[in-house]
Amino acid sequence: MPARFEGRTAIVTGGVSGIGAGVARRLAAEGATLSLWDRDAAGLARSGAAHTVTLDIADPDAVHKAAADTAAALGKIDILVTSAGITGPNHPTWEYPVDAWDKVIDVNLKGVFYSNRAVVPFMQANLYGRIVNIASIAGKEGNPMASAYSASKGGVIALTKSLGKELAATEIRVNCVTPAAVRTPLFEQMTQQQIDWMLSKIPIARFGEIDEIASLILWLASEEASFSTGAVFDISGGRATY
Secondary structure (H helix, E strand, C coil): CCCCCCCCCCCCCCCCCCCHHHHHHHHHCCCEEEEECCCCCHHHHCCCCCCCECCCCCCHHHHHHHHHHHHHHHHHCCCCEEEECCCCCCECCCHCHHHHHHHHHHHHHHHHHHHHHHHHHHHHCCCCEEEEECCCHHHHHHHCCCCCHHHHHHHHHHHHHHHHHHCCCCEEEEEEEEEEEEHHHHHHCCHHHHHHHHCCCCCCCCCCCCHHHHHHHHHHCCCCCCCCCCCEEECCCCCCCC
16 A cells, blocks of 8 residues: 555645654655755754755745745645744733734744745646645634734634635645644743643643644645645644634
8 A cells, every 4th residue: 555645745844843843754754755944954954855945934035936946856746734933932912022023923924824825836736735734722712921922823724714715626725733732842932831821721631742733734734635625623632612
């Protein structure tokens, strides 16, 4: 039986660490040819991926060029998983630094928009595609002391719904996942108080594991996910309330 992603090419943004690295590892193990996009040049060099791009995901010109370079190098683009993201600092909204707010929106929301926008024409030419955007339960519920992060992830959910509807008549599917907290290097950007608060909200009483999130993402990136688009998939340890 052939591997699930044999003959498929996949881009993973933020593919050097955290959920992105876990997804990339699983895609490769199931036969996908990978292009990893990340700002960590050293990490990309160690990745062993067939193709890599060092870039700032918040730079629209760099993202546009990365998509064209990936398609030229790999022959096509079948799958995009947008994992690049930052948390930003923890402050009440009325004290949130404007420059920090802008940076979170630039990376987490604009970066996803730029990536989605850049790959869709290649998927249209290929008559096939799977886009999986990584949002967050914070985008649905709103985490206190993290208004920029919550707003950016809420925007990713809305973007996913819009693009999914726009492409529904094609063979391109666009969905997003909304994990609760997973222990990744992003925790280094948060206060311990914020980490403890997030854990207290998860009924299963533990953080998610990268492989648990990757399993859902891989299904959405596969041919099996043919009747779902513009949808939001919770994987939150029971935290989601709607």
